Amino acid sequence: MSAQGGTAMQERVTIRLAKQNMKFSAGHFTIFSASERERLHGHNFTVEVDIEARMLGNGMCFDYGLYKDRVVALCRELNEWTILPTRSPYLRIEEDGDHVYAHFDGQRIPFLRGDVLLLPIENATLEEFAGWFLQRLCEDREALRAHAIDAIEVRVLSGPGQSAGRRVRLG
Template structure:
């Protein structure tokens, strides 16, 4: 299973493009609010349930991207011609030496214009068609437990779900509706629930008639059974949830009907932390 996480950053800077000619508006010095998405790919850690701590990605991103804030980009070595394309590669090269597994950097120069630098490009799928659904969401609470015995307090998020699937070119006309229904089914028991990993990194879970107990060294969290959904995993980190949803869709009858070869789930936790999980069917 392939998984990616993405974190978004912003900075404001001035620049001009020296090679476009005097008649082009971008030859004049001007400014933008740049949005930058940094994507990291890899295997989900079986204990932690994530690829990398979003906090570590945030620290590296602030160090590299923050250095461009309120600057004239042309004056920075390596950005003498600061197009979005060159800027995306510049950031990728500097982030990749700080964070293992960086797969792509996307620079949004405006609300409608963006550039993604991803070494290696994309694999073509000549015999399949991509379909997708978006606009789905669920609200849930969870507790993250760490191997050292520490835990986060019970807290919650809104999660926004987008799904892409690659299907046979001769699939049914209502393929998108079938995929949407499969996605709704996959997230149904996550909505307005406390999500509990049944195999936490430390301690154990007790399921009683009316309550669920998360028993940790020196600490026990007791929750109403009716509020909880138990997930057969070690963590309820966003990576684990995206992988769970992708696998549920891949295992559904809909994938057989649609002859799905690959399912990709993008799960946005809050407003900036995005995870993408892909399952081959």
């Protein structure tokens, strides 16, 4: 196929990864301001990934099983934790032996260390979880180039009808 001017067009494809095992269960609370937050609660989150890539021949773009496995592994990292953000301007984290304390608006909220996952995010929100997955999926830039990947979008859902997505264009 050729475009105007005789130069060859390279076909692009979008692969959607939305497997049943791309999920995690976690406790969290969203921080709205310096004095307002949700109560601690949990969700069964699901993760979907769209990968835009160039066709590489042989009727395919790349072995996207590699990315399915990576998303499942990342979900396992978050599964069955209470997630606390370490970059919030309104939350201070204190670690003391077997305990973690979240300091918020004059409150000292205790957690068992073994129940808490401290994530380098600003808030425990769908938007930030999507960004965390996206950042982790984009760590191996060499592999992304080798697979001719142009863009990745990650969407995290906390239930039917409620999700947030983050997208990055590569190259």
